[in-house]
Amino acid sequence: MSNEKEKNNPQEPNEVEASLETTPSAEEKAPEEKPKKAVKAKKSEDSDEVAKAAPKKEVAAQTTEDKAAAPKEVAPKKEETPPPPEPGKYGELLQANGFSPTHLGKDAKGTEMVDIKSTELREVSEFLRDNSASKFDLLVYVAGVDWKDRLEVVYYLYSTQSFESLILKATAADEKLPSVTSVWPTADWHERETYDLFGITFEGHPNLKRILMPSDWLGFPLRKDYKVEDPRLVWNER
Amino acid sequence: MHDLIYRLLMNLGLPVELIFFIWAGLMFVVISLVGQVAVVFMVLMERKVLAWITQRKGPNRVGPWGLLQTVADGVKLLFKEDIMIPGQDKFLFTAAPILFFAPTFVIYALLPFTDKLLGLNLPIGLLLIFALSSLSVVGIVLAGWGSNNKYSLIGGMRSAAQAISYEIPLVLSALGVALAAGTLNLKTIIESQNAGQYGIFSWYWLSILPLSFVIFWSSSIAEVNRSPFDLPEAESELVSGYNTEYTGMKFALFFLAEYASLFGMSVLMVILFFGGYYSPFGGLLLQKWFHINDPILLEFEMATWLIIKTYIFIALAMLIRGTLPRLKPDQLMGFSWKFLIPLSLVNILSIAILKLTWIGTGLKTIQAGPFTFVVPYIVAYGVLAIVLFLILVIFGNIFKRKVISRIQLQQRTV
Amino acid sequence: MSVLDNKVVSGVVEVGRGLATVAKHLFRPPVTLEYPEVMPDLSDRFHGRLSLLTKSGGEDLCIGCQACARVCPCGDLIQIEMHRDEQKVPVIDRFTIDLGRCIFCGNCTEVCPVDCIKMQDDFELAEYSREALVLDKYALSLSGEESDEYRVRHGLEKHVE
Amino acid sequence: MATTATNIPQQGVFLEKDIDTNDMVVNIGPQHPSTHGVLRLITTLDGEIVKNIEPVIGYLHRSKEKMAESRSLYQYQPTIDRVEYLSSFFDHYAFVSTVEAIAELEVPKRVQYIRMITMELNRITSHLLWFGTFLLDLGASSPMFYAFREREKILKLFEDLTGARMMYNYYRFGGVIADMPEGWLDKVRKVVDEFPDRLDEYEAIVTKNPIFLDRTIGIGIMSAEMALANGVTGPSLRASGIKLDLRKTNPYCSYDEVDFDVPVGNTGDCYDRYRVRFQEMRESLKIIRQAIDKIPGGDTAELNKRRAAGDETANEMDLQIYGKKINLITYKPPKGEGSTIVESPRGFLGCYIITDGSPKAYRIKWRGASFSNLSVLAPLMKGLLFPDLMAIFGSIDVILPEVDR
Structure with missing residues (x-):
């Protein structure tokens, strides 16, 4: 267990960023391809850095392909100086009932996203399931996300009454979150999976053990700092 | 030919008892050889029939039309490693296939394939056959225990329960035949079916004992562990x-014995309900239509009729195997104890009544004739219907749940 | 009584109906294809063995752009080494595909800018060793005539120099 | 041959005992004829009664989510086929449509209809395979061969269209890899036209067979509340009486332009699950027929003729097979996130993608319908008989690759 902990300590942020930046450059190593495509590709590859430097000028000059992408490119800027996204229907509902959600706008498919405090998670879940205005009686999935500096858990809820969905997000402080198994029994396996792959402990879970990986596996594979060079993974050396 | 051998043995001056044994042994060898060939052919036939009903071709690589497929399989099985896993009871594990195999083949010695091709013409042949056929379940239970495998154990226990349950309706329905024919001797049973001279109409399955036949058929399929009653496997x-x-x-022994018992049961059914080795037109065709009285030719005809009838039932069993889903153990038991056994008791009762009325007419065996068609159906099955109705009134709650689920089914929306 | 009757009667009728339906198939021709004798009728787009088309004269068509290697989901399955000669014409030194690890997804054929790497309808690829499944350029390349024939069959334009 | 004297086993009916006996733990799987893959069920048996059951999964875990971290989106796409290999068009649709939503790519109408036809055909193949194996689990062998015979015809159609029978890799961001081959729609129509007769044949063999009814009616009753609480979706949920079909409630693709019904059961037992799936095949046929009639541009041969004749209307956006041709090798979707759920043959198939502006996805999460559907097995099975396990397991239609991913 102590070994595991060591391994799971997040890497130094500098190191992580450095490794990120090497990935696109690896793509550029390849020699040129079909001339037409290559030009296009060059543009789209450059667009990333260019957009950061001088977004407004470049956007106009981009091809149609990048136009669609351009507004999204601005998004990271927003994160630094966040103009708060408009509160959605369910975010307002939560706020009106004494919770303190952070509105995150909508995802690409138009599903409302709400960030909630991990301490409130179970109360919010129960409220959303039982409240007649929301009635989210189906937990579709629980997904973990490793943002390198924090672990986040995404709950996708669906209502069989209004046929609407809602994404709840909660940050796992100290890699811990309250379990929602008592609210939606289906969370049992989903939380086990999230524990298995991300190492997030769900407090109050009846049977929190590995589900997909072997029970003696070391480390949590979907964390960004997980070393794939683990000698145990290399079982089929070519 | 039989006479020749018999006379030869007599001339050697051996005591009669010994001749009897040698004769029985010889017959047994001949018949079990016939049985072996029949089984080998049945395995191929099963695969072919199952292939044809699913629009496939079946075995067609070894020999012409795949005729030698079973032989090749047999040879393969012979040379396979005999695996024993730790924890097995070696003695029981080895004894089980033999205990399963032997009784099924001994039965062949008691079955009259023709007039003379018959190992032992015992006056209690029918009884002995049932005694032997219920022995083979010991082999299955031992195999389940000795294997040191939980699946085997469950299979063995299921088989024991199944054999116990289905033995009863099987014997009870055959008892109807014995009652009707007035004997337990298989040859006499065949002769008494031929006595009516109406061919297919004077056989027991149609003229006198249709219910017995249905009970016997379903419980014989269960007795030999065939689908849909193949729970042990x-x-x-x-x-x-x-x-x-x-x-x-x-x-291979288990495999062979399974098919051998299916073959034996089918032959027995043909003997009991389908006039044995007589043609469907009454008597023997060679004798009746062509006036040939050569004993060897006649015997060939007898054997041919028997085999044809047997294979019709085997083919039906194969068709059933391809079509029907499997029952659950509780349903299997229920089918036997709650349906077949009461029904066969009623059946026996009605046949007994029939027999009593018949004895009044002065005949010892119940024969099919113009008279039979009227009397048995009115007397026996009239009584049967009344008794059945009474049983339903008394034990009606047995079926209540079924009725409910039936109603549920009718209310389905999809 | 009548309900029970229904149950038994309908049960017998339904079992009979099922048996009859199954027995009906006895008289239908088998749908089996006896494979080694009868080859399956494969469609034009079949994902089979990978091959390299050549020009009509038999010269390499591949320009060594690495596009196929980059989109391959199996990592280093396609390996290409090339250099350019004096006239800046690409020369392929080495082109190997490890068919033993290929998943026949067709990504490489889709991105090839010169329509060079293509899939044949050859699916019998068993070999005695894994090494034999690593095909080099000569094993992969089709002759000029074969390539032309392939292009005609698949509605591609004949390669004209 | 009718089976009369059986009844609905109820919990506790057989549990009466005074004799001191031990429970038997049977380890069903990972290799077992009816676990449909590699699933291990640690079953505690009291005679034939299942007292407890604990599914152990993960034997087929191929780390699909981890694989996405080391592959560009386009490189990752062929491996999606293997998430759920019986209906991989749905996986592709979930993936592709999420990326399309993130990148705001336009999808031509013709492509949507092609996707709809292929998805519905795929639903039929998946249900056919379920039908065959379900009946095989119950002990009937021929229906499986008949189902596979029909499935083979549809797989042949897929081979004509995509070049592969199961691992299609056909959808692309904003389009499909290639237009339909000429005459393909006619082939589909032919298969679709002769299919109802085959379905009737299956029904003649199975639907009212007394043994089948005894094996399925009243077995494994899943109430609507239980189903929802355990996250059961798809036909299994609809059999419990909840009319929830994403194609109707949250229409995607072009499902809002076709007319079809959502079959619903009312008891939630094995028989209802069977009926619902069977009706769904008929509804899928309905959808395919309408889609063939409505597809913009009609058959490719026609379209090509119009194009050759210089008809400009034949080149408009809706008749294209790509909304916008993108360079797949270096394609970088913009930063964003999106989550899609589609109605796969087994239920909600979810795909959650976070992109960070690089060619790779930052995170891809797959939500397999079977994953949640399998988790309901243990509560469903308690107190039933051992053979019911196979009936229930077969009827909830679990496919293990989707569970383990």
Whole structure:
């Protein structure tokens, strides 16, 4: 267990960023391809850095392909100086009932996203399931996300009454979150999976053990700092 | 030919008892050889029939039309490794296939394939056959226990329960035949079916004992562990049931014995209900239509009729195997104890009544004739209907749940 | 009584109906294809063995752009080494595909800018060793005539120099 | 041959005992004829009664989510086929449509209809395979062969269209890899036209067979509340009486332009699950027929003729097979996130993608319908008989690759 902990300590942020930046450059190593495509590709590859430097000028000059992408490119800027996204229907509902959600706008498919405090998670879940205005009686999935500096858990809820969905997000402080198994029994396996792959402990879970990986596996594979060079993974050396 | 051998033995000056044994042994060898060939052919036939009803071709690589497929399989099984896993009871594990195999083949010695091709013409042949056929379940239970495998154990226990349950309706329905014919001797049973001279109409299955036949057929399929009663080896639940751990020759013995018992049961059914070795037109065709009285030719005809009738039922069993889903153990038991056994008791009762009325007419065996068609149906099955109705009134609650589920079914929306 | 009757009667009728339906198939021709004798009728787009088309004269068509290697989901399955000669014409030194690890997804054929790497309808690829499944350029390349024939069959334009 | 004297086993009916006996733990799987893959069920048996059951999964875990971290989106796409290999068009649709939503790519109408036809055909193949194996689990062998015979015809159609029978890799961001081959729609129509007769044949063999009814009616009753609480979706949920079909409630693709019904059961037992799936095949046929009639541009041969004749209307956006041709090798979707759920043959198939502006996805999460559907097995099975396990397991239609991913 102590070994595991060591391994799971997040890497130094500098190191992580450095490794990120090497990935696109690896793509550029390849020699040129079909001339037409290559030009296009060059543009789209450059667009990333260019957009950061001088977004407004470049956007106009981009091809149609990048136009669609351009507004999204601005998004990271927003994160630094966040103009708060408009509160959605369910975010307002939560706020009106004494919770303190952070509105995150909508995802690409138009599903409302709400960030909630991990301490409130179970109360919010129960409220959303039982409240007649929301009635989210189906937990579709629980997904973990490793943002390198924090672990986040995404709950996708669906209502069989209004046929609407809602994404709840909660940050796992100290890699811990309250379990929602008592609210939606289906969370049992989903939380086990999230524990298995991300190492997030769900407090109050009846049977929190590995589900997909072997029970003696070391480390949590979907964390960004997980070393794939683990000698145990290399079982089929070519 | 029989006479020749018989006379030869007599001339050697041996005591009669010894001649009897030698004769029985010889016949047994001949018949079990016939049985072996029949089984080998049946395995191929099963695969072919199952292939044809599913629009496939079946075995067609070994020999012409795949005729030698079973032989090749047999040879393969002979040379396979005989695997024993730790924890098995070696003695029981080895004894089980033999205990399963032997009784099924001994039965052949008692079955009259023709007039003379018959190992032992015992006056209690029918009884002995049932005694032997219920022995083979010991083999299955031992195989389940000795295998040190949980699937095998469950399979063995299921088989024991099944054999106990289905023995009763099987014997009770055959008892109807014995009552009607007034004997337990198989040859006499065949002769008494031919006595009516109406061919197919004077056989017991139609003229006198249709209910007995249905009961016998379904319980014989259960007795030989065929689908839909193949619970001891239900492959979707128990992998392969009691023979999960068996390989090589031991497995081959189980495999052969299963088919051998199906063949034996089918022959027995033909003997009891389908006029045995007589043609469907009454008597023997060679004798009746062509006036040939050569004994050897006549015997060939007898054997041919018997085999044809037997294979019709085997083919039906194969068709059933391809079509019907498997029952559950509780349903299997229920079918026997709550349906077949009461029904066969009623059946026996009605046949007894019939027999009593018949004895009044002065005949010892019940024969099919113009008279039979009227009397038995009115007397016996009239009584049967009344008794059945009474049983339903008394034990009606047995069926209540079924009725409910039936109503549920009718209310389905999809 | 009547309900029970229904149950038994309908049960017998339904079992009979099922048996009859199954027995009906006895008289239908088998749908089996006896494979080694009868080859399956494969469609034009079949994902079979990978091959390299050549020009009509038999010269390499591949320009060594690495596009196929980059989109391959199996990592280093396609390996290409090339250099350019004096006239800046690409020369392929080495082109190997490890068919043993290929998943026949067709990504490489889709991105090839010169329509060079293509899939044949050859699916019998068993070999005695894994090494034999690593095909080099000569094993992969079709002759000029074969390539032309392939292009005609698949509605591609004949390669004209 | 009718089976009369059986009844609905109820919990506790057989549990009466005074004799001191031990429970038997049977380890069903990972290799077992009816676990449909590699699933291990640690079953505690009291005679034939299942007292407890604990599914152990993960034997087929191929780390699909981890694989996405080391592959560009386009490189990752062929491996999606293997998430759920019986209906991989749905996986592709979930993936592709999420990326399309993130990148705001336009999808031509013709492509949507092609996707709809292929998805519905795929639903039929998946249900056919379920039908065959379900009946095989119950002990009937021929229906499986008949189902596979029909499935083979549809797989042949897929081979004509995509070049592969199961691992299609056909959808692309904003389009499909290639237009339909000429005459393909006629082939589909032919298969679709002769299919109802085959379905009737299956029904003649199975639907009212007394043994089948005894094996399925009243077995494994899943109430609507239980189903929802355990996250059961798809036909299994609809059999419990909840009319929830994403194609109707949250229409995607072009499902809002076709007319079809959502079959619903009312008891939630094995028989209802069977009926619902069977009706769904008929509804899928309905959808395919309408889609063939409505597809913009009609058959490719026609379209090509119009194009050759210089008809400009034949080149408009809706008749294209790509909304916008993108360079797949270096394609970088913009930063964003999106989550899609589609109605796969087994239920909600979810795909959650976070992109960070690089060619790779930052995170891809797959939500397999079977994953949640399998988790309901243990509560469903308690107190039933051992053979019911196979009936229930077969009827909830679990496919293990989707569970383990």
